[in-house]
Amino acid sequence: MSRFEEIYAENYKTIFCLAKKIVGNQDTVSDIVQEVFIDFYEMLNRGNEIHYPGRWLYRATTNKCIDNLRKQKKFQGLQSLKDKEAELSDKEDRAAMINLALSKLEPREKILAVLYSEGLSYKEIAAATGIKFSSVGKMLSRTLKKIENEFTKQRYELY
Amino acid sequence: MSCIKDHLIQKYIDGEASSNEVLFVEGHITHCERCAAKIEHQRKLSNRVKREINLLSVPQAQIPEFVIVRGPRKHFISTGRIVYYAAAACLLLFIIVFYHTREEEKINEVTMISDYASDVDANRPVSQQELSIYIIDQHGNYAEYFVQ
Numbered sequence: 001m002s003r004f005e006e007i008y009a010e011n012y013k014t015i016f017c018l019a020k021k022i023v024g025n026q027d028t029v030s031d032i033v034q035e036v037f038i039d040f041y042e043m044l045n046r047g048n049e050i051h052y053p054g055r056w057l058y059r060a061t062t063n064k065c066i067d068n069l070r071k072q073k074k075f076q077g078l079q080s081l082k083d084k085e086a087e088l089s090d091k092e093d094r095a096a097m098i099n100l101a102l103s104k105l106e107p108r109e110k111i112l113a114v115l116y117s118e119g120l121s122y123k124e125i126a127a128a129t130g131i132k133f134s135s136v137g138k139m140l141s142r143t144l145k146k147i148e149n150e151f152t153k154q155r156y157e158l159y
Numbered sequence: 160m161s162c163i164k165d166h167l168i169q170k171y172i173d174g175e176a177s178s179n180e181v182l183f184v185e186g187h188i189t190h191c192e193r194c195a196a197k198i199e200h201q202r203k204l205s206n207r208v209k210r211e212i213n214l215l216s217v218p219q220a221q222i223p224e225f226v227i228v229r230g231p232r233k234h235f236i237s238t239g240r241i242v243y244y245a246a247a248a249c250l251l252l253f254i255i256v257f258y259h260t261r262e263e264e265k266i267n268e269v270t271m272i273s274d275y276a277s278d279v280d281a282n283r284p285v286s287q288q289e290l291s292i293y294i295i296d297q298h299g300n301y302a303e304y305f306v307q
Contacts, residue, residue: 008225017216024215030223037225098211116205117212122175137175138166141201145165147208 004044007053008037014054015061021114022065024099032068036060058120058128062111069107101150109143116140163187163194165201172202270295 015036019029039060043050050056102110108129115125126133163171163184170176171184188195272293279288290306 005225009222012222021212021215041225094211095214098208099215102212113208114212117209119209122170122173137170137173140173141165141169144169144201144204144208148204 004041007040007057011054011057012037015057018058018114018118019061019065021117022062022111023068028068032061032064036064055124055127058115058124059130062115062128066107066111069110097151097154098147100154101147104150105143105146109139109146112136112139113143113147162191163197165197168194168198168201169205172198172205268297 012033016029016033019032020026023029023032036057040050040053040057043056102113105113108131111129112125112131115128120128122133122136125131125136131139167176167180167184171181176184184194184198188198270293272295274291274293275288292304292306294302294304296302
C-alpha cells in the first residue's frame with residue numbers, strides 16, 4: 001500500500017465529514033473532497049514533502065469550502081434564503097435549523113464553528129484557517145453569540 | 160475589579176487560557192455571580208452548538224476508490240504563440256540567407272589595395288610616385304606589384 005493510499009484511507013471520512021458540515025450538499029462535498037485528494041496526490045507526485053498530511057488536508061478542505069461558500073453567496077438571492085427559512089421552520093428539523101444558522105455566518109466564521117465542533121485545539125484551528133492564534137478565542141465567542149442570536153430569532157429552544 | 164471579557168471566558172471553558180488567566184478567572188468568580196453565570200451560559204452554549212453541528216455530519220460508510228482519470232492531453236497553441244513562432248522563424252531565415260549571401264560574395268571577391276611604397280613627394284606628378292598594389296584573389300593568394 002503506497003503512502004498516498006494509507007493517508008487517503010485514514011483521512012477520507014474525517015475530511016468528508018468536515019466538508020459535509022460546512023457545505024451541506026452531498027454532491028458538492030464529494031467533488032470538493034475529490035479535488036482535495038487529487039491536489040494532495042499531485043503534490044506527492046511532484047516530490048513535495050508534506051510532514052503533516054492531516055493538517056494539510058484540513059487546510060486545503062477549508063479553503064475549498066470557503067471558495068464554494070463565496071460562490072454560493074454570490075448566486076443566492078435574498079428571496080431564496082427567505083423561502084428556505086420558511087420551509088425549514090415548518091419542518092422543525094434541528095439539523096436544518098443549525099444549518100440555517102450557519103448559513104447566516106460569514107464563510108470564515110462558519111469554518112471556525114465547524115472546526116470547533118470537530119474538537120480541534122485553538123492552535124490547530126489557527127493552522128487550518130490562517131486566523132491568528134491570539135484571535136481564535138475572540139472570534140469564536142463572537143461566532144457562538146451570532147449562532148445563539150440566530151437560534152433565538154428562530155424561536156429555537158437552545159436549552 | 161473589572162469583569163471577565165467574553166473571549167477570556169471562551170478560552171477558559173475551552174482549556175486554552177494560560178495559568179495566570181485561569182487564576183484570574185477563578186479568583187474573580189468567587190465574588191462575581193454575574194461572571195460565574197456568564198461562564199456557565201457560555202459553556203452550555205458551546206456544548207450545544209458543537210452537538211448541533213455534529214448532527215450535520217453523515218458517516219460515510221464506504222470510502223470510494225481513488226481513481227485519477229486523465230484524458231489525452233490536448234496540445235492547444237494560442238494565436239499569440241503562433242505569431243511569436245512565425246516571427247522567430249522569419250528572423251532565423253533572414254539570418255541564414257544573409258550569411259549565405261555574404262559567403263558567396265566572399266568567394267567571388269578579389270581585393271585590391273593600393274599604397275605608396277615610400278613617402279609621397281609633393282613636387283613630383285602622381286605618375287612618377289612609387290605605387291605598390293596588393294591583390295588578394297578569391298582563394299586567398301596574395302600578390303604584390305610595384306609601379307614606378
